[in-house]
Amino acid sequence: MKKIAIIAHDGKKPEMVNFLNRNLEKLKKVELVATGTTGTHVENTGLKTDKKLSGPIGGDAQIAALAAEKKLSMILFFRDPLGKHPHEPDVQMLMRICDVHNIPIATNPATAQLLLDAFFKD
Template sequence: MGERKRIGLVAHDYRKRDLIDWADYNRDILMQHDLYGTGTTGGLLADKLNLPVHRFMSGPLGGDLQIGAAIAESKLDILIFFWDPLQAQPHDVDVKALLRISIVYNIALACDRTSADFLITSELMDKEYDRFLVDYGERLKNLKIDEE
């Protein structure tokens, strides 16, 4: 992971205002990094805060999957995902997949403002970082051997 981080920004409808407020508060830090967002969220961040955001499709239309693919392809280092814990989403399986892929590829993940604040102000934000990747393929092979 380089000094300039690639940050994914995603928010459910009822959390978009929270993410915009958070991004506004941390605007100076965010400007030092490359930002990516799902369609609607990325558009709001670009329009309201004048932040440069590479936009994927809207989350329910495949944007969550595009973010997940970017994580799997080592094209994102951090995911800030303000999801709504009180509202069922029609694409809940995509949401769960996005959280799971973040863990599989060991990227930094924050799902609320406090965690996002701690993450974005970490002394590692402007330093290179060697991310450790668990070899899940090897673990799966060993699991099958143990079951036999």
């Protein structure tokens, strides 16, 4: 089964939840993995997800490891460009690993929608 990773910074969690609710039917058809607090929000929509550690304590790094192992179809990362994040090096590492391994990564809701629509077009 295809696996999609969901990550959201705190300032973008409401937008992430709106996105999930608009795309529930599609997202029910794939396996989801998420960073810890994001995962709790994902579960509150009724979707199931494999919850990793919270971002600041290693969750982004765990998602990056899955990307490096080519176990992810895409990453939907609702980044907050206006926030300060103690684990910014992990965020940069995640994006770099995606580029190294050519894993699609959306970093805002508009791109996330385009990626998801493309993924389910057939």
